Amino acid sequence: MEELKELYQQVILDHNKNPRNFGELPTCNRHAEGHNPLCGDQIEVFILVDEDTGKIEDVRFKGAGCAISKASASIMTTLLKGKTIEEAKELFEQFHKVVTSDPSSNADIINLGKLAVFCGVREFPARVKCASLAWHTMLNALDNHTTTKVSTEQV
Amino acid sequence: MSELEEKILEIRQDFPVLNRLVYGKPLVYLDNAATTQKPKCVISAISDYYLNYNSNIHRGVHRLSQEATDEYEKSRKIIKEFINANKTNEIIFTRGTTEGINLVAHSYVRPRLKEGNEIVITHMEHHSNIVPWQIVCEETGAKLRVVPINDAGELIFEEFEKMFTDKVKFVSVVYVSNSLGTINPIEEITKKAHSQGIPVLVDAAQSIQHIKTDIRKLGCDFMVFSGHKIYGPTGIGILYGKENYLEKMNPYQGGGDMIKSVSFERTIYNDLPYKFEAGTPNIEGAIGLGKAIEYVSQIGFDFITEHESELLKYAQEKLSEIDGLKIIGNAARKASVVSFVLENVHPHDVGTMLDVDGVAVRTGHHCTEPIMRRFGVPATTRASFAFYNTKQEIDILVQSIQKVIKMFS
Ligand SMILES: Cc1ncc(COP(=O)(O)O)c(C=O)c1O
Numbered sequence: 001m002e003e004l005k006e007l008y009q010q011v012i013l014d015h016n017k018n019p020r021n022f023g024e025l026p027t028c029n030r031h032a033e034g035h036n037p038l039c040g041d042q043i044e045v046f047i048l049v050d051e052d053t054g055k056i057e058d059v060r061f062k063g064a065g066c067a068i069s070k071a072s073a074s075i076m077t078t079l080l081k082g083k084t085i086e087e088a089k090e091l092f093e094q095f096h097k098v099v100t101s102d103p104s105s106n107a108d109i110i111n112l113g114k115l116a117v118f119c120g121v122r123e124f125p126a127r128v129k130c131a132s133l134a135w136h137t138m139l140n141a142l143d144n145h146t147t148t149k150v151s152t153e154q155v
Numbered sequence: 156m157s158e159l160e161e162k163i164l165e166i167r168q169d170f171p172v173l174n175r176l177v178y179g180k181p182l183v184y185l186d187n188a189a190t191t192q193k194p195k196c197v198i199s200a201i202s203d204y205y206l207n208y209n210s211n212i213h214r215g216v217h218r219l220s221q222e223a224t225d226e227y228e229k230s231r232k233i234i235k236e237f238i239n240a241n242k243t244n245e246i247i248f249t250r251g252t253t254e255g256i257n258l259v260a261h262s263y264v265r266p267r268l269k270e271g272n273e274i275v276i277t278h279m280e281h282h283s284n285i286v287p288w289q290i291v292c293e294e295t296g297a298k299l300r301v302v303p304i305n306d307a308g309e310l311i312f313e314e315f316e317k318m319f320t321d322k323v324k325f326v327s328v329v330y331v332s333n334s335l336g337t338i339n340p341i342e343e344i345t346k347k348a349h350s351q352g353i354p355v356l357v358d359a360a361q362s363i364q365h366i367k368t369d370i371r372k373l374g375c376d377f378m379v380f381s382g383h384k385i386y387g388p389t390g391i392g393i394l395y396g397k398e399n400y401l402e403k404m405n406p407y408q409g410g411g412d413m414i415k416s417v418s419f420e421r422t423i424y425n426d427l428p429y430k431f432e433a434g435t436p437n438i439e440g441a442i443g444l445g446k447a448i449e450y451v452s453q454i455g456f457d458f459i460t461e462h463e464s465e466l467l468k469y470a471q472e473k474l475s476e477i478d479g480l481k482i483i484g485n486a487a488r489k490a491s492v493v494s495f496v497l498e499n500v501h502p503h504d505v506g507t508m509l510d511v512d513g514v515a516v517r518t519g520h521h522c523t524e525p526i527m528r529r530f531g532v533p534a535t536t537r538a539s540f541a542f543y544n545t546k547q548e549i550d551i552l553v554q555s556i557q558k559v560i561k562m563f564s
Contacts, residue, residue: 004508007507013563017563038519039501039502039503039519039520039533039534040533041503064533065503065533067504068503068504
């Protein structure tokens, strides 16, 4: 089944097993919690932004969830370091496009670099929320200096 | 082929959807606790209504309306017989289990509840048998008490008994747990509650399709279930209530059909069961449900119980042999529901991978978050069997799980 291999690419499986930047970041100045009540996925994102340069100095995450949500969070952290807040938000937009675009239109997903591993998610609409949880949580952390909670479901 | 296998093959022909392919593989439908598939006779009964006698009930003098009314009321009788109720007017059509519980909570329990009173439920309730009581408690200042369960997923009956003080005004309990499969001792619970004059509601959403129901033996005062879990359509369900309780209750909703006469000064409510059926009901749903219940009766509970417990036993055996698989819910008495978790693989990933093998299971908390918390898991994968399932399908499930484990190892 090709779609399945696409979803669970080696990179995803690897990040699931050995998540990067996993754990708390006590020095963080941005923080948010994310929750997907449908499957019980829970995630916390910690970000340290250098207030002078506006760049993300460090980012870590913590939580429990499925392979897709964990790998997505892990990959996200590797992409964020060194980015400005604006760049991080742009990356979010790109990511969002990747996981929600029409699978048959491949035109706009060339040059995605590392984000390309998320293309497989498009074939599984039920899993888009899993992949997105960390990203929405990150966005929330950046937008709020204080701790906030996001949920994939309106409650 | 054995006689049993032949019979199941024959039964499977009644369910057209079981012949379809999913991702090029034969569908293995093991999500029956969420909803069951529908036999041809139910589908035909619904289309027959629309093709030949669609009309509103209880209103027209014309022929079509009479036919529709007759079929709708015939279903009520079928259901009355099926659960062995005393009277046909104790059978109320609802939208489903959820609406039935809410109806009783608001029309019976709330007006009789005072601050300091208590309602007893169990730790293994579906959210639909928790939230309506929380709402009622919040409005009245009453308290919700929860009977704990043991590690096997069984009710701790002694705790139940301890909770029956004179503060308790109502007990609402699930017959079969949708996420653990546990069968609760309803007769004993009812006896105990009645000895203290406390009425009992039974959530039969997961028992009605598996266990022969005799309402007089169970002794409960209210029982609710959904049509779609017993091979009938969605959007229809049943509230059974003892006549003397239903008589005492106020209507749940006001509108057409539930009244005898209306003036701006005074409205006289209709008799049972119509008092609780305001507005144009789900006519084709009721007719379809009647047909589904006829169909199930024809298959017979002797066969259903025997075959389903065989499937359960086989599935539990085969699943327990898998390294790193843990079954959640090991009650001595279980219906054909198996919840499990895999070491290091989240249920969501299991669900996606089984899906591409054509295997439909449910993953998540199954609307029973307190159970998930009790067992310290965020979610489970659940396979639930119907009488049309086969051991071969369980073999496919097991092979597919093995693939998952290999992929994530
Ligand atoms: C035990 C139990 N109670 C209540 C319900 C709610 O049924 P419905 O959604 O049909 O109203 C379900 C359905 O999942 C159930 O399994």
